[in-house]
Amino acid sequence: xxxxxxxxxxxxxxDAVRAVLDAEADEFxxxxxxxxxxxPHLRKYDRVVVAGAEAYARYEAEREALRKTVAExxxxxxxxxxxxxxxxRDDMLCGMQVRHHRMGxxxxxxxxxxxxxxxxxxxxxxxxxxxxTRRGMTxxxxxxxxxxxxxxxPNRRYFTIYTAYLPEGYAPSEEAA
Numbered sequence: 068x069x070x071x072x073x074x075x076x077x078x079x080x081x082d083a084v085r086a087v088l089d090a091e092a093d094e095f096x097x098x099x100x101x102x103x104x105x106x107p108h109l110r111k112y113d114r115v116v117v118a119g120a121e122a123y124a125r126y127e128a129e130r131e132a133l134r135k136t137v138a139e140x141x142x143x144x145x146x147x148x149x150x151x152x153x154x155x156r157d158d159m160l161c162g163m164q165v166r167h168h169r170m171g172x173x174x175x176x177x178x179x180x181x182x183x184x185x186x187x188x189x190x191x192x193x194x195x196x197x198x199x200t201r202r203g204m205t206x207x208x209x210x211x212x213x214x215x216x217x218x219x220x221p222n223r224r225y226f227t228i229y230t231a232y233l234p235e236g237y238a239p240s241e242e243a244a
Contacts, residue, residue, distance in 0.1 A: 075179040081234040083207035119217035119225030184209035
């Protein structure tokens with residue numbers, strides 16, 4: 068999770084953020100860091116989907132299919148006395164990311180940069196810049212931009228926010244996941 072810069076702190080108004088989330092956000096979907104059960108410090112990387120639930124459901128289905136494929140391939144390789152190398156596993160993940168990019172399936176996330184708040188693309192596919200928004204946005208402006216971006220194509224776009232970036236009382240419980 069990126070460190071919040073001084074400019075971003077100055078451009079944060081939790082009341083304005085609450086107003087945007089109340090008016091614009093879909094039902095939150097909690098994404099728990101996959102290794103958090105082994106290392107509770109990784110919970111700081113938990114995030115929520117606030118718009119684009121349909122696209123996130125497609126992403127989850129693809130990810131589960133990849134896990135199944137990897138498990139099957141690993142079983143085949145072990146059956147003949149071998150093992151899957153980390154490189155082979157990474158190649159499968161990269162393949163999934165490329166497939167998502169071709170399908171137009173894309174995640175953007177709330178972030179900060181030296182100018183304040185921004186909305187960033189979460190992969191480096193497609194080239195171009197990471198920040199998709201103008202410089203010096205307030206937190207509420209960036210969230211509103213991300214939600215509107217995801218809602219413009221909810222089958223292929225979803226917008227996430229780290230739980231640490233949410234105003235107090237907005238982090239969903241683990242039971243809701």
